[in-house]
Amino acid sequence: MQTERPKRTTIKDVAKEANVSVATISYVLNGKESISEETKERVRAAIQKLNYVPDLSARGLSAKSSKLIGVVIPQTEPGSHLMLTNPFYSEIVSSIEYSARINGYHLLISGTDADADYLKLAMERKLDGIVIIGMYPDEFYNELKKTRIPIVLVDSYCLDHYFHSVQINDRYGAYIATKHLLENGHREIALICGVQKEGGVIRKRYEGYADALKEFGVPVRKDHVFEGVVDFDSGLALAQRVVKSGVPFTAAFATADILAIGAMKAFRSLGWAIPDRISIVGFDDLSISRYMDPALTTVHQDIHRKGTSAMEMILRSIQYPEEGKQELTLPVTLVERESVRRM
Amino acid sequence: MQTERPKRTTIKDVAKEANVSVATISYVLNGKESISEETKERVRAAIQKLNYVPDLSARGLSAKSSKLIGVVIPQTEPGSHLMLTNPFYSEIVSSIEYSARINGYHLLISGTDADADYLKLAMERKLDGIVIIGMYPDEFYNELKKTRIPIVLVDSYCLDHYFHSVQINDRYGAYIATKHLLENGHREIALICGVQKEGGVIRKRYEGYADALKEFGVPVRKDHVFEGVVDFDSGLALAQRVVKSGVPFTAAFATADILAIGAMKAFRSLGWAIPDRISIVGFDDLSISRYMDPALTTVHQDIHRKGTSAMEMILRSIQYPEEGKQELTLPVTLVERESVRRM
DNA sequence: ATATGAAGATTAACCGTTTAAGTGAATACG
DNA sequence: CGTATTCACTTAAACGGTTAATCTTCATAT
Numbered sequence: 001m002q003t004e005r006p007k008r009t010t011i012k013d014v015a016k017e018a019n020v021s022v023a024t025i026s027y028v029l030n031g032k033e034s035i036s037e038e039t040k041e042r043v044r045a046a047i048q049k050l051n052y053v054p055d056l057s058a059r060g061l062s063a064k065s066s067k068l069i070g071v072v073i074p075q076t077e078p079g080s081h082l083m084l085t086n087p088f089y090s091e092i093v094s095s096i097e098y099s100a101r102i103n104g105y106h107l108l109i110s111g112t113d114a115d116a117d118y119l120k121l122a123m124e125r126k127l128d129g130i131v132i133i134g135m136y137p138d139e140f141y142n143e144l145k146k147t148r149i150p151i152v153l154v155d156s157y158c159l160d161h162y163f164h165s166v167q168i169n170d171r172y173g174a175y176i177a178t179k180h181l182l183e184n185g186h187r188e189i190a191l192i193c194g195v196q197k198e199g200g201v202i203r204k205r206y207e208g209y210a211d212a213l214k215e216f217g218v219p220v221r222k223d224h225v226f227e228g229v230v231d232f233d234s235g236l237a238l239a240q241r242v243v244k245s246g247v248p249f250t251a252a253f254a255t256a257d258i259l260a261i262g263a264m265k266a267f268r269s270l271g272w273a274i275p276d277r278i279s280i281v282g283f284d285d286l287s288i289s290r291y292m293d294p295a296l297t298t299v300h301q302d303i304h305r306k307g308t309s310a311m312e313m314i315l316r317s318i319q320y321p322e323e324g325k326q327e328l329t330l331p332v333t334l335v336e337r338e339s340v341r342r343m
Numbered sequence: 344m345q346t347e348r349p350k351r352t353t354i355k356d357v358a359k360e361a362n363v364s365v366a367t368i369s370y371v372l373n374g375k376e377s378i379s380e381e382t383k384e385r386v387r388a389a390i391q392k393l394n395y396v397p398d399l400s401a402r403g404l405s406a407k408s409s410k411l412i413g414v415v416i417p418q419t420e421p422g423s424h425l426m427l428t429n430p431f432y433s434e435i436v437s438s439i440e441y442s443a444r445i446n447g448y449h450l451l452i453s454g455t456d457a458d459a460d461y462l463k464l465a466m467e468r469k470l471d472g473i474v475i476i477g478m479y480p481d482e483f484y485n486e487l488k489k490t491r492i493p494i495v496l497v498d499s500y501c502l503d504h505y506f507h508s509v510q511i512n513d514r515y516g517a518y519i520a521t522k523h524l525l526e527n528g529h530r531e532i533a534l535i536c537g538v539q540k541e542g543g544v545i546r547k548r549y550e551g552y553a554d555a556l557k558e559f560g561v562p563v564r565k566d567h568v569f570e571g572v573v574d575f576d577s578g579l580a581l582a583q584r585v586v587k588s589g590v591p592f593t594a595a596f597a598t599a600d601i602l603a604i605g606a607m608k609a610f611r612s613l614g615w616a617i618p619d620r621i622s623i624v625g626f627d628d629l630s631i632s633r634y635m636d637p638a639l640t641t642v643h644q645d646i647h648r649k650g651t652s653a654m655e656m657i658l659r660s661i662q663y664p665e666e667g668k669q670e671l672t673l674p675v676t677l678v679e680r681e682s683v684r685r686m
Numbered sequence: 687a688t689a690t691g692a693a694g695a696t697t698a699a700c701c702g703t704t705t706a707a708g709t710g711a712a713t714a715c716g
Numbered sequence: 717c718g719t720a721t722t723c724a725c726t727t728a729a730a731c732g733g734t735t736a737a738t739c740t741t742c743a744t745a746t
Contacts, residue, residue: 005491007405008466010702026704034724053466057409058702060400061731064348080730082437082647085630090427097454098424106451106468111440123351123396127450148348232634287428291575291608293636304425313423353732364696369734377694403731404701 009052009103018046030053033219066126069100070312071109072118074134083111085231086258087286090131090304095307096131105129119143124290129314132156132163135200150317152310152326157199164313166306170201173299173332174208177281180297180334182216185343186251186279188241192263193255194230205255205283208255223247229260235262241268243276250278250343257282257289257298264292275341285335294338301332307334352395372397389642409469412443412657414452415461417477426454428574429601430629431646432476435497438650439474446658448472462486472657475499475506478543488550493660495669496562501544507656509649513544516642516675517551520596520624520676523640523677525559528686529594529622532556533585535574535606536598548626566590569670571602586613593621593686600625600632600641607635607682618684619671628678637681 015022028035028043035043037085046052069094073083084090097107108125112118122130122144130144132152140329144151145162152164181189189209196203210220226241228234235258240251245265254260260282264274272278274294282289282298289296313326358365363382367546371378371386378386386542403409414436416426421492440450451468455461464513465473465487472493478501487494487504524532532552539546553563569584571577578601585592586609596601603625607617615621617637625632625641656669 006489010704012702022703023705023728024724027725030704031738034722036724039724053463055404055469055702056467057400057469058731059404059704061398061404061733062702062704064731066400081441082434083440084427084433084437087430087631088428090433091425094425094427094454095451101453106453106464109440109452110449111437112446119415120396121449124399126398126400146349232510232630236634249642257667261631261634264636265638268636287575288430288604288631291579293605293607293611351732355732365733366696366698366735367694370695377692378692382694398732401701401723402734404703405732405734407701 001117009050011052011054012041013050014052017050018043021137032091037210043281060126064126065128065318067105068108068125068127069096069105069121070118070125070127070130071096071107072112072130072132072134072136073109074136075111081111082206083109084255087288088256088258088284091287091303092133092307095304096311099308099311101184103311105311121149121229122147122149128318131310131314135197143207149282150314150321152313152317154289154306155201157204159199159202161325164317166309166313166328166330167201168301168306168330168332170332171208171211173301174205174253174255175211176208176332177299178209178212179215180336180340181251181253181279181281182212182218184251184279184340187216187218188247188249189218189224190245190247190249190252191225191239191255192235192242192252192259193225193227194234195227202255209253230256230259233324234257235259236263236266239263239266240270243267243272249343251340252278252280254280254282257284257286257296260296260298260339261288261292264296275339281334281340289336292339297337297339298335299332300335302330305330349400352393354395354397355395357386357389357395360393379685392423403469407469408471408661410448411451411468411470411663412439412448412654413461413465413468413470413473414439414450415455415473415475415477415479416452417479418454424454426452429599430631431599431601431627434646435650436478438647439654442651442654446654448654462490465490471661474653474657478540484557493657495656495660495663497649497653498544500544500547502542504668507660509652509656509671509673510544511644511649511673511675513547513675514551514554516626517548517596517598518554518642519551519675519677520642521552521555522558523679524594524596524622524624524683525555525561527594527622527683530559530561531590531592531594532561532567532589533588533592533595534561534568534598535578535581535585535595535602536568536570537577537602540571545598550559552596559655567592573599573602575601575605578602579609582606582609583613585609586610586615594683595621595623597623597625598627600639603639603682604631604639607639619684621684624677624683633680635682640680640682641678642675643678645673 011022011025014025025043073089100107127149129150131152133154154166176193191209194202196206213220224237226240254263260280267274267278282296285298285300289298309328354365354368357368373381416432443450470492474495476497478499497509536554537545539549568582571581597664603623610617610621625639628641628643632641652671
C-alpha cells in the first residue's frame with residue numbers, strides 16, 4: 001500500500017531554481033546580510049515554490065547544533081519506567097516545551113532508568129541543552145558535566161558551579177505550611193514525604209517543617225515522619241501508617257500534593273474526616289488540587305515560571321557560553337483552602 | 344567558565360584504533376554478519392576504549408532514519424499553548440515513550456498551534472513515525488499523508504485507509520455509562536462534553552449516550568447536552584450551567600474524567616451533593632479518579648495499552664511498509680465507585 | 687593446475703548542510 | 717589614475733556516518 005517516499009527537496013534544488021549557489025541559499029536561510037535584497041527575494045520565492053524544508057540532521061552534522069533540548073524526569077515508581085506519572089512533571093514539561101518551541105527548539109523527553117544511558121543519549125543526539133528535574137546520584141552529574149552541554153538543574157541543591165539552577169524556597173515553603181498548621185492549634189503533625197536525600201528538595205522541606213516545630217517549641221520526632229516514594233498510592237499507604245501509628249495526630253503536612261491526595265483517600269476511608277479529624281496541607285499546588293474535596297490547602301509554586309525560566313537559562317547559556325552560573329529562586333506562597341481546620 | 348567542548352570521537356578514530364576501515368566499524372555496529380568474530384571483538388574493544396558513541400544526525404543523513412517518533416497532542420485550552428494539561432495525555436505519552444525507548448527510538452513531543460507547522464517539523468526532523476492523538480482538520484491529515492511517514496491515529500475516527508488506528512469502543516463505553524445511570528433509576532441525565540466534531544470520539548460518546556436513553560424510552564434532548572472545551576475549568580463552568588438550567592437533573596455523564604472532576608466541584612459548591620443530589624459518571628479512568636471524594640465511577644480504558652499499541656503499529660509499519668492498515672479497538676469497562684446513587 | 691566461490695575486508699561515493707577562503711566587479715581613497 | 721576596500725557571490729572542504737561495488741585471499745571443485 002505504501003507508495004514510494006517522495007524524494008526530498010534539497011538546498012541544491014533550490015539553488016538551481018534560483019540560479020545561485022547552495023552557499024547563497026544557506027546564507028539567506030541563516031540571515032547573513034551580505035546578500036542583495038533582490039537575490040534574497042529570488043531565493044525565498046524558490047523555497048516557497050519548491051516547498052523546501054531544511055534537513056536538520058544535515059544541519060546538525062555541519063553546524064554543531066541539533067536544536068534539541070533534553071529533559072530528564074525522575075522515574076517516580078522505580079518499577080514502572082513511566083515518566084509523567086506525577087502531574088507536576090507534566091505541568092513543568094509543558095512549560096519547558098512551550099518555551100523551547102517558540103525559540104526554535106524541540107524537546108526530547110525520555111525516562112531514564114540507567115543513568116549512564118542518558119549520557120549516551122546526550123552525545124548521540126548532540127543535545128544543545130539539558131533540563132534535569134529532581135535529584136540523581138553524583139555520578140550522573142559528573143558524567144553529564146563532561147559533555148560541556150549547558151545544563152540547568154530544577155529542584156536540586158547540587159552545589160556544583162557548572163550547573164545553572166532554578167529552584168524554589170523549599171525550606172521556607174515547608175515552614176509556612178507547618179506554621180499554618182501550628183497557628184491553627186495543631187501540635188501532633190505528621191510529615192508525609194518522599195525519601196530524603198542530601199541535597200534534595202525533600203530534605204529541605206523536612207528542615208522547614210522542623211524549623212516551624214522548633215519555633216513553636218514542639219519537639220521534632222522521628223516517628224512523626226513517614227517516608228515513601230512520591231505517588232498517589234504511596235501517599236495512601238503512608239497515611240494508613242499514620243493512622244495505625246497510634247500517635248494522636250491532628251494534622252499532616254505532605255511534601256507533595258500527590259502524596260496529600262493519596263493520603264486524603266486513606267484518611268477518609270479509615271474514618272478520619274478531613275479536616276475535622278485531621279487537617280492536611282500539601283506542596284506544589286497542582287492544578288488538580290483545588291478540585292479536591294475538601295480543596296487542598298497547599299504551598300503554591302509557579303510551575304510554569306519554573307519551566308520557562310529553566311529554558312531561558314539554557315538559551316542564554318547557549319548564546320553566551322562564557323557567562324557563569326545562572327541561579328534563580330522563585331517564591332512560594334501558602335494558599336489556604338479547605339483542608340485545614342482550626343483546633 | 345565554559346571550557347572547550349571535547350571533540351567528538353568519530354568512527355574514524357575507532358577505525359584507526361582497531362586497525363580496520365571505517366566501513367568495517369559501521370558494519371559491526373549494524374550487525375552485518377560477514378565480519379570475523381575476531382575483528383568484531385577488536386572493534387568492540389576499540390569502541391569501549393575510546394568511549395565511542397555514534398552521531399545520530401550523521402547516521403540520519405546517510406541512512407534515512409532519525410529514530411525519532413513524533414507525538415501530536417491537542418491543545419486543550421486554545422489560548423494556552425501548553426500540551427500536557429490533561430492527565431490523559433500525560434499517561435498515554437508516558438506509555439508511548441516507554442515503548443519507543445525500549446525499541447531504540449526517542450520521542451519528540453511538541454504542542455502544535457499552527458497545523459502546517461507540524462508538517463514542517465516532520466520533514467525537517469525526518470520523523471520515522473507519528474502518533475496523532477485526537478482530532479484535527481482534514482487538511483492536517485492530508486498534508487501529513489503526503490510525507491508517507493507511518494502514522495497512527497489515536498482516538499480519531501478518520502476513515503482514510505492510509506492511517507493506522509487505535510481506538511476504544513467509545514460509543515459502547517458511553518452507552519454502558521449512561522445505562523448504568525438509567526438502571527439506577529435516573530431519567531434526567533445531563534451530558535457534559537467537549538465540542539462534538541464529525542469523526543471525533545466525543546460525537547461517538549454522544550451517540551452511546553443517546554443509544555442508552557432511547558433503549559430506556561427516554562427522549563434525547565438538545566438542552567440536556569452541555570458542550571465546552573475539555574479541562575477542569577470547563578467542567579466546572581459546564582456544571583454550573585447544568586445547575587442553573589432549571590432542568591431537574593439527577594445525574595450527569597461527563598465524556599472525560601477531567602470534565603467530571605471539574606463538574607464535581609461546581610456541583611458541590613452549589614449545594615448539589617454527590618451522589619445524593621446528583622450522580623455522576625466519567626470517562627477515561629484517570630489515575631486520579633479513584634482518589635476523588637466520592638471516588639469517581641467511570642468508564643475504564645487501558646491507556647497504557649493504547650500507547651504501547653500505537654507504538655507497536657509504528658514499528659511494524661516501519662519494518663513491513665508494504666503491509667496495509669493496522670487497526671485495533673480496545674475494550675472498555677465500567678468501573679463502579681461511589682459517585683452514582685440508586686434512586 | 688585452473689576455474690569457482692565464499693569470506694572478510696576495503697574503497698569511495700553519497701546523504702544535505704555550513705562556512706572559510708576565494709573571486710571578480712564596483713566603489714572609495716589619496 | 718592606481719590601489720584598497722567593500723560587496724555579492726561562488727568554490728570546495730568539511731561534518732560523521734552508510735553502503736554498493738570492488739578487491740584479496742584462500743579453500744574447494746573440476
